[in-house]
Structures are given as structure tokens and as C-alpha cells.
Amino acid sequence: MSATQGKTIKVVVSGPVGAGKTTFIRTLSDIPVVNTDERASEAIGKSHTTVALDFGQITLGDYCVHLFGTPGQSRFDFMWELLSEGAFGLLLLLPSDHPQSFAHARTILEHITSRHALPFVVATTRGDLTSKAWQPEEVADYFDLPTAQVIAINAEQRDSAQSALIRLVEVLETPGPDERPIPRKNHE
């Protein structure tokens, strides 16, 4: 199954609740975004949460990038996989000021990438809101990734949001495997 149909490319946007996935897609989309937000019955720091998907679209030259945002909670994990089907790549959004969500973000990332051969980039958000936030190279160390695969963005700002897409494309452009079974670490 091809990740491109003619000139359409599909990118999945996932990550823990509150990372800014819906915001990110709204910022980038050329068309009004299709949301499936419902009232949150839990205290998650906001009034609504995605229960199925967000859909947006951005045109790049001759190419149409379809952005599919997933829900963040584990109970919707069937959507992570469903939406990743046939995707060109994955953007994992991460709130850099909420390290309590990092372990869950890692679960999402590993769940998706162990089933779909997707190149991915981790985009850290909310770093513009506070200085008490993890930096991209620190997040890269947490995930055992090369620093090039982690980028800090402002999900509300178009150029910044677009830089995550650019980084994803750059990661794919680099030939050769971008991940190893054991990352280069000096400990033990």
C-alpha cells in the first residue's frame, strides 16, 4: 500500500493529552479542520478532548498533505493504529513542561512504530510558555534518539508548526536506518 496516492501524503499527528495535536493541525491546515471533540468528563486541563480524529490539509507545491490527529488517551489506542495505516510519517507531539506525560508518549510511539514502518519526529511543545521545560536534546536523551529527530515548536505559530513537517521530511530523506536496537550511550 502506497503512502502517497498521486500527490496526496498522509501524516499522523499523535501524542499524550494536552500536547497540542488539535491546535497544531488547526494552525497548519489550509481548510477548516474536521474535529471530533467532545466535552471532557475528566480533569485534563481543558474542556474538550478528541474522541476520534482531527483532519486538516496543507498544500505544498503539487502535494497535498493530509494531517490526521489521534486522541491521546490509552482507551482510544485502536485509533492510533487505525490512523497510522498507510501514513508517510508520524509526528509525536510532546508537552515539554509536563514530564509526567513522557512515559505515555513513549508508549504511543513504540506502539505505533512497532506495527507500522513509519519514520517519525518528536515535536516538543509549550516550551515558549515557561522556562521550566525540557529542551529538545534532553528529550532526545530520554527517548534514546539522535537529536535531529527532536524539534521544539510552537503549535500555534504557522512557521514553527511547519518546521516539524520539514524535519520529518528531512529525516526520511536521510538514507540508511535512523534507529538502532541499542542507542549510543556510555552507561553500563
Place this chain on the structure above:
Amino acid sequence: MAIFGDLADFSFREIISVIGKRNGMLIIDDRRGKRLRLQITREHLTRLTLEQPIRQGELIQKLLQTACDNAGTFYFKAGPADAAETPPVHGSLALSSLLEPAHATAPPATVLPHADTRFILIPSRVVTLDRGLKVFLDHAQGLLEKGCSANQLAQALHMNVEHVRGYLHRLREVKKVWPVRAHQEHGDSPQLTEQRSLARRLIGLFRQ
């Protein structure tokens, strides 16, 4: 620079792993009055400060139980290497010597891997495991060599899937198993080649 969080979400091993080769001060606060400051220089603990008097004869290992127990926060402040110390120095301690083999307490459910995420054994990696974990690995080894998930292991070994997730998490912490990346299994497929050439065309558009 800000490496920080709650000890309920990160193990001491993970914290040390993220700090990596950075020099600076790791502050551990148990929110019950005790605060530990660890001066870290070139992957060594060069100075340790406790803001609460300790009873005579307590070993450093006991102090660091504050770090291993899940109730408290940590904050790492990067700073210059302690100029006077060049490791290994008399009076300093290699951080790696403080890391225990994968311990017996259960990690919180939020950090456990997904039951369908597949893991593969890293055969070359030598690790020390406690007895329970070693027994599990002996039984699971064959399946893990090919790559399998907690659900698959639970079925094959007639075990509770939550226990299996816990074991896989602990094995992952010591890097004896690692999540399988789908494209490592499928190699350079025609799709991947097509995607790479597409990527090159897109890069051109972005750079205009």
C-alpha cells in the same frame, strides 16, 4: 536547560541516562523535608549534600533510597565541571556503581509498555537480573528472540498480561529487550524507496 519531573514517572536509572555526560547538580526532593544534592562531574558523583541531619553510620546506598522510592521530585541544573576533580578521584564514586540491578518493585501502570508493542531480545547485552526476572527471561527467551508482545507472551506462557508488561518494562530499563521497529524487519521495501524520493522532492519545495 531543564531536566525535571516527578520520581513517580521516572526511575533513577532513567534520570541518570538522560543527564548523560552533562555536568551539574541533581537535586532530589522527597517533599517530606529531605533534599539531596548530587554534584555530577564527568559521570561521577563528586559531592553529595543532604539537607537533613542523618544518623551516624548510614551508608550512601541508604540515602539514595530516597532517589529510588517513587515519592518526590528531581531537578537537574547543568553547570561547569568541578575543576578540581578528574575522575576517578579518591573520594568520588562512579554513578554507575550506584545503579542496582533491575529491582523488584512494580512500576506504575502508566509507564508500562502497551500490551501489543513487540519487543526483541538484545542477545549481546550482559545484565544482572534479580531471580524473578531471570526466571521470566529464561521462559520468554525463545519468543523474544523472534520478537513478541506482552499479549503474545502472556498467552504462550499462561501468565497474567499485567505481570508480563511489568517484566518487559524492567528488561527494557536495562536494555535487555528493545521495542521492535517495523521497518527494521521489513528492510528497504519499494515503498520506503518511493517515500525517500518523494521526500527529496518535498525538501526542494520547502527550501524555495
Place this chain on the structure above:
Amino acid sequence: MNKQEQLQATLNQLNQSIPSLKGSLLSTLDGIPITHAISDPLVDPNRVAAMAATAIGVGRRISETLKTGSMKELNLLADDGRIFIYLIAAKACLALIASSDSNVGLINLEATDASNTLANILL
């Protein structure tokens, strides 16, 4: 009876009136189970609740986009069963899992009644 007990009683009653019903579940619109009457221990209520919310979420968007007004109900017909999902008072959803030989007319009648009862309890 408190609200929880009333809701449970309504679902139990529903299960009793429809013999082919394998289970019923009431969940929030963001996928958290409120109460359920599912006899099969292999069916995870958390999973059903999340999927019902996802289905309703998608259904609502489709109905809005195609201008068919406010969505009320979704039916899923499969080889080995049927699933009905009803929107309750715009704040919850009721999912019914039935066998393939169910009497759809009866289910619709009973479900409508149950929906009204549940809506009144929740309001």
C-alpha cells in the same frame, strides 16, 4: 436509589426485555463507562465505551457535514451480531450489543424507552 443505581436498574431492565441482547453500556461522550450490563467477561467495558464514543463522534461530524441535522442513532450490522449506539441527552451514549437474529423492531422500541428514562436520570 441514587443515580448510579437508577441507571444500572434501567440497563438491567433493558437486558431482561430483549432476550437477544448480549450487553448494554452507558458511557460519557469522551469514552468513559458510566454503567454497564455486559454478561460476557471477555468484553472489556472500557473498550466498548471508548469505541462507542469514537463512533458517535464520527457520526455527529458526518451528520453535520452532510446536513442531516442532529445525529440520534448509529446501527452496525455484522456477520455475527448487531450494535446499536444511541445519543442520550447530548451528554452520554448508550451502546447495545445484540445477536444477529435480534428483533430490530423490539430493540428500537425498548431502546427508545430506555433512552428517555436514562436521559431523565442524567438531566
